[in-house]
Amino acid sequence: MEQVENKQVILKRYAVEAPKETDMEIKIGKVKLKAPKGSGAFLVKNLYLSCDPYMRGRMRDFHGSYISPFVPGQPIQGFGVAKVVDSDNPDFKPGDMVAGITGWEEYSLIDKTLQLRKIQPDSDIPLSYHVGLLGMPGFTAYAGFYEVCSPKKGEHVFVSAASGAVGQLVGQLAKLHGCYVVGSAGSSEKVDLLKNKLGFDEAFNYKEETDLDAALKRYFPEGIDIYFDNVGGPMLDAALLNMRVHGRIAVCGMVSQHGFYDPQGIHNLYFMIPKRVRMQAFLQTDYLHKYAEFLDHVIRNYKEGKIVYVEDMNEGLESAPAAFVGLFSGKNVGKQVVCVAQE
Amino acid sequence: MEQVENKQVILKRYAVEAPKETDMEIKIGKVKLKAPKGSGAFLVKNLYLSCDPYMRGRMRDFHGSYISPFVPGQPIQGFGVAKVVDSDNPDFKPGDMVAGITGWEEYSLIDKTLQLRKIQPDSDIPLSYHVGLLGMPGFTAYAGFYEVCSPKKGEHVFVSAASGAVGQLVGQLAKLHGCYVVGSAGSSEKVDLLKNKLGFDEAFNYKEETDLDAALKRYFPEGIDIYFDNVGGPMLDAALLNMRVHGRIAVCGMVSQHGFYDPQGIHNLYFMIPKRVRMQAFLQTDYLHKYAEFLDHVIRNYKEGKIVYVEDMNEGLESAPAAFVGLFSGKNVGKQVVCVAQE
Structure with a gap:
């Protein structure tokens, strides 16, 4: 099967103090738009990526925390909204929309669904909110x-x-x-x-x-x-x-x-x-058992106009390093998101 | 009625950093061994005085805390065990033993009973424990x-x-x-x-x-x-x-x-x-509603030999300033108490 280009944001080296753009680099990889048979994984097209301050902890060579560091040479990982392209996992089928941990790249093969949930597109709620207000x-x-x-x-x-x-x-x-x-x-x-x-x-x-x-x-x-x-x-x-x-x-x-x-x-x-x-x-x-209650509360109030949400949306995967680094100087106004593709 | 001598430990001036002995001085006052009629107060003979680190907070000219500062020229106040000598308060009669806030002096007139309780002498429990293990x-x-x-x-x-x-x-x-x-x-x-x-x-x-x-x-x-x-x-x-x-x-x-x-x-x-x-x-x-439960638990375990308590006992009211100051360099071994009189 034909391979397509897969633009990626790679961790070049661990950050020493606040992360810098030069700690990351853009690379063009290749990917088959297919989930390998027997892998149980699924392949997604990433639409929105989330820049969150906690990710700085993963940019350090420190293994004693609650979450492991990123691997130099590999794409940054973070929360995102993505669309399933191909699947070897019976719970996910092409066209499904998901929100959860994915890669900072155009396409990702996902084999861990621990922090991932299927989402129902709703014309009243921007998709990107699934890494912000509802994420x-x-x-x-x-x-x-x-x-x-x-x-x-x-x-x-x-x-x-x-x-x-x-x-x-x-x-x-x-x-x-x-x-x-x-x-x-x-x-x-x-x-x-x-x-x-x-x-x-x-x-x-x-x-x-x-x-x-x-x-x-x-x-x-x-x-x-x-x-x-x-x-x-x-x-x-x-x-x-x-x-x-x-x-x-x-x-x-x-x-x-x-x-x-x-x-x-x-x-x-x-x-x-x-x-x-x-x-x-x-x-x-520690509180994930409250997630459904949270969604219910926030969606209801959002739809009634009692909650609003401000996003700072960067366009294009190549803007992701600057968007992420900007968090630590307060450059973002509202929730920082990167739009990789609209659909 | 005849007055008797009343040795006192007076706050001379507010302490700047750690309290020093020279922030206090010994004075000989006079006291009538009588509670004024209509005062609702009672006069006690102080037996044991407690040196506690929190008292440092009262030696500063700072009024925003949970407890007011000591008054320069007046005796230091703190927890003590004392014996009622005369009383205008129907709840306390001569001979009663009390534990609570009293003065650093031989005799004190007590008109506030908020942090004071009557104690029952028990031959198994040293009186001084009422400002330590049971205080x-x-x-x-x-x-x-x-x-x-x-x-x-x-x-x-x-x-x-x-x-x-x-x-x-x-x-x-x-x-x-x-x-x-x-x-x-x-x-x-x-x-x-x-x-x-x-x-x-x-x-x-x-x-x-x-x-x-x-x-x-x-x-x-x-x-x-x-x-x-x-x-x-x-x-x-x-x-x-x-x-x-x-x-x-x-x-x-x-x-x-x-x-x-x-x-x-x-x-x-x-x-x-x-x-x-x-x-x-x-x-x-904030937990005083648990005091009876506490006494029951600790006295039972103490009598069964499952809890012990170590005191550092200084003799004589004049030793109180040094005993108190010693807390902040860790001079005391165990709970610091000053014995003013044995009975």
Whole structure:
């Protein structure tokens, strides 16, 4: 059978600090559009690829984490939306749409379906939302807010990286739950989005604040009940000074840190004690039994116009390295997705 | 009515970093051994006074904490065991023994009974234990271990400041619960106590370790399920590198820090994420509804010889400032108490 070209984004070498575009390269490979007989695998055409901060952890030569590193010389892997082209797996047939872990390439042979689900195209919902609002980031927001933060109506909620893939849904879920919600982000455009499109009560640009503690005191004169932490670092340190009694901090990500080790350090953990603060790190994978409930809740509210979602869509696989690297300087406005093909 | 002398330990000035003996002074006051009519107060003779690390927080000019600062020129306040001499409160009569917040002086007039309880002298239990094993430190260990750590039989438990007032009971409760327990302390004498008297499985002298991470890996090759943190600082940072999936850290105290602000900082919070670690700060006051259950559990096990308790007893009120200051350099071996009078 004829082979076709298969453009790929290859990991060239492990990243040392923040990933750089030069840690990746574009290669043109070849692929047969056929799932080998007896393999149990299926071949997909990739349509949308997701750029997520957690992937940085896989760009390091570190094997002690919850997920193995990428393999140099091989395509980057990540969440994507794809269409089945050929299948040796009886559960998947040509034409099926799937969302799950795939390769950063035009076509991928998929033999692991652990983090993969079949999706039903719905004309009301953009396909790409299956790696964002309805995918891992959306579910992270849902599980983190409802299962980790123990929210109560009327509570005061702070979200960092609030216009990002996770943060924007956390804020909207908190509003739907009857909370007062403030978000921080890194540009006036993002602050505008938070206040005027995403329904946050208040928002501020942390880059314009010389004193994060003072900024938080301005928006939370009575303190923070829930801090949904997507960044770690100095913002976490400032939040620790402003937590209310029995406050909760959901530790979702630490995108502000260039490595696992935070060179600046967190200095205000003492303040957890008088306020009896709970700091809980989590991974969405521990809550997958709630996925159906999540989809039901979010799709219903989305269709009723009560939830919106902002994407930052790059066109073309060759734009993927820059899109990914941009996450770590906050270049993206909303959930970063790469469109490889529309169908 | 005749006045008698009343020796007192006065707060001279607020402490800047770790408290110094010179922040306090001994004064001889006068007191009438009578509770004023209509005051609802009662006058006690103080027998045993407790030196507790949390008191450092009251030696600072900082009003935002859960407990107000001491007043310069006034006696230090803390937990003590005392005998009622005269009473204008119908619930307390001369001869009654009480344990609770009193003054660092020979005689105190008590008008607040919020943190005070009557105790029944029991010939099997030293009176001083009512500020230690059966007092706030013991209850801190009990509430922290059972209510905060969610312990399961067979889990691997690490306790820092393990021979201290709280740590020694945490370790013994964990052993009774069927856990593997390792403690750290600051001298070979304390390590010996932990291993040979308090029943810890292992113990080490953190001052002899050049690499705390390596020390923890030696005793916890498979990682730590529960870290009962009495110290904060570098030991917490090392523990963060060694937590098991779904590990729990009870943040009880941060005695290693000279101030509220930790100048060294904590650098390894990232590692909470892959392991989904929960870090929960607590105060024993939130769990007082469990106090009767605690007393029952601990007294029963103590009488059966399954729990022991090590005290460091200083003699005489004038020794109290040195005893208190010694807490912050780890001079005390076991729970630090000051005997003012035996009866």
